Amino acid sequence: MSALPDAAPRPLILASTSRYRAALLERLGIPFTASNPQVDEVEVPGETPRGRAFRLAVAKAEAVARQHPHAVVIGGDQVPAASTTILHKPGNAANCREQLKLLSGSTAEFYTACTLRCIETGVKMSHVDTTAVKFRPLTDVEIDRYIQREQPFDCAGGFKSEALGIVLFERIDCEDPTAIVGLPLIWLANALRGVGYDAP
Numbered sequence: 052m053s054a055l056p057d058a059a060p061r062p063l064i065l066a067s068t069s070r071y072r073a074a075l076l077e078r079l080g081i082p083f084t085a086s087n088p089q090v091d092e093v094e095v096p097g098e099t100p101r102g103r104a105f106r107l108a109v110a111k112a113e114a115v116a117r118q119h120p121h122a123v124v125i126g127g128d129q130v131p132a133a134s135t136t137i138l139h140k141p142g143n144a145a146n147c148r149e150q151l152k153l154l155s156g157s158t159a160e161f162y163t164a165c166t167l168r169c170i171e172t173g174v175k176m177s178h179v180d181t182t183a184v185k186f187r188p189l190t191d192v193e194i195d196r197y198i199q200r201e202q203p204f205d206c207a208g209g210f211k212s213e214a215l216g217i218v219l220f221e222r223i224d225c226e227d228p229t230a231i232v233g234l235p236l237i238w239l240a241n242a243l244r245g246v247g248y249d250a251p
Contacts, residue, residue, distance in 0.1 A: 060081075060123075060246075060248045061122055061123050061169065061172075061247075062083075062084070062121070062123070063081055063083040063084075063123050063125070063243075063248070064083060064084050064085070064086050064115055064119055064122045064123070064124045065083050065084070065085045065086070065124075065125050065127075066085075066086055066088040066111040066112050066114065066115035066116075066124050066125060066126045066127075067085060067087075067088070067111065067125075067126075067127055068085065068087050069127075069233055071206075071232055071233045072127055072233040073085055075229055075232055075233055075234040075236055076125070076234060076236075076239075078229075078236065079236065079239075079240055079243070079250045079251070080250070081243065081248050081249070081250060086115045086118070086119075088112075088115050088126065089114065090110045090111050090114050092107060100130040100131070100132035100135075100137055100160065100162050101164075101179055101181070103128075103130045103137070103162075104128045104129060104130040104162040104163065104164035104179060105128075105162075105164045105177060105179050107126075107128035107130075107164070108126045108164035108165055108166045108177065108179075109126060109164075109168075109177060111126035111127070111128065111166070112124045112125065112126025112166040112167070112168040116168045116169065117170070120169075120170035121169075121170075123167060123168070123169045123174065123243075123246060123248075124168045124169065125165065125166070125167060125239065126165070126166040126168065127163070127164065127165050127233060127234050128164050129162065129163045129207055129231075129233055130161075130162045130164075130207070131159050131160065131161045131162070131207050132160050132162070133153055133154055133157055133158075133159045136153070138150055138153075138154075138207055138209070139207060140205055140207050140209075141203075141204050141206075142204050142205075143204055144198050144202075144204070146204075146209070147198050147204060147209040148194055148195065148198060150208060150209040151189060151194045151209050151219070152189075152191075152194065154186045154189075154219075155186055155187075155188055155189040155194075156187070156188040157186055158183055158184065158185045158186070159183075159184050159186070159208065160181060160183055160184075161181070161182040161183075161184060161207075161208070161230070161231050162179055163179070163180045163181075163230040163231065163233065163234070163235055164177065164180075165177065165178050165180075165234060165235050165238060165242075166178075167242045167246070169246070172246075176242050176245075178235060178238045178239075178242075180225070180226060180227050180230035180235040180238065181225075182223060182224065182225040182227075182230050182231045183223070183224040183225070184212070184220055184222075184223050184224075185220060185221040185222045185223075185224075186220055186221065187219065187220065187221045197210070197216070197218075197219065201214060201216060203216060212231050212232065213232050
C-alpha cells in the first residue's frame with residue numbers, strides 16, 4: 052500500500068447514495084462527493100452475513116474507483132441478521148412490522164463493512180464491525196406506534212437506532228456506535244489519516 056503524497060489529499064468519493072452514510076461522513080469535516088456504485092446486490096448462496104457485507108463494500112469501492120482511479124473511494128455495506136436470517140430494508144409498514152416481530156425479545160447482529168480504495172496508489176483497506184443489538188420484548192401496539200412515528204422503511208432491520216428506534220432495545224454491544232448507522236467512523240477516520248487526510 053502506498054501513502055498519498057504530502058502536498059494535497061486526493062479527491063474523496065463516497066461510493067453510496069445513502070443519506071445516512073453521507074451524514075456520518077460529513078462529521079469528519081473532509082470534503083467529499085458521492086457516487087452511485089451501481090453494484091448488483093444479489094445474494095450468494097451459502098454466504099454468511101459478514102461475508103456479504105465485506106464483499107459488497109469492496110465491490111462498491113472498486114466500481115467507483117475504476118471510474119476515478121486517482122481518487123480515494125469509500126465503499127460501505129451493512130447486513131443485519133437474526134440468527135441466519137438476513138434482514139433487509141423493509142420498504143413498507145407490513146414488512147417492517149414482520150421484521151420487528153421477529154426481532155422482539157431476540158438479539159440481532161449488524162455487520163457493517165467499510166473499504167478504502169485508490170487504484171493509482173494501491174490503497175486497499177477493509178474492515179468489518181460487528182454490533183450486537185438486544186431487543187426488548189415488543190407488543191404489537193408498541194411496534195405499530197413506532198412504525199407510525201418513525202416510518203423507518205429505508206433502514207435495514209426496520210428501525211433507526213440514532214433516533215426513536217433506540218427505545219426498542221435492551222442493550223447494544225459495540226466497539227463503534229456509528230457503525231450501526233452505516234459507517235464505522237472510528238476505523239474510517241484512522242484509515243483516512245493513514246493516507247494523508249486530516250480527520251480532524
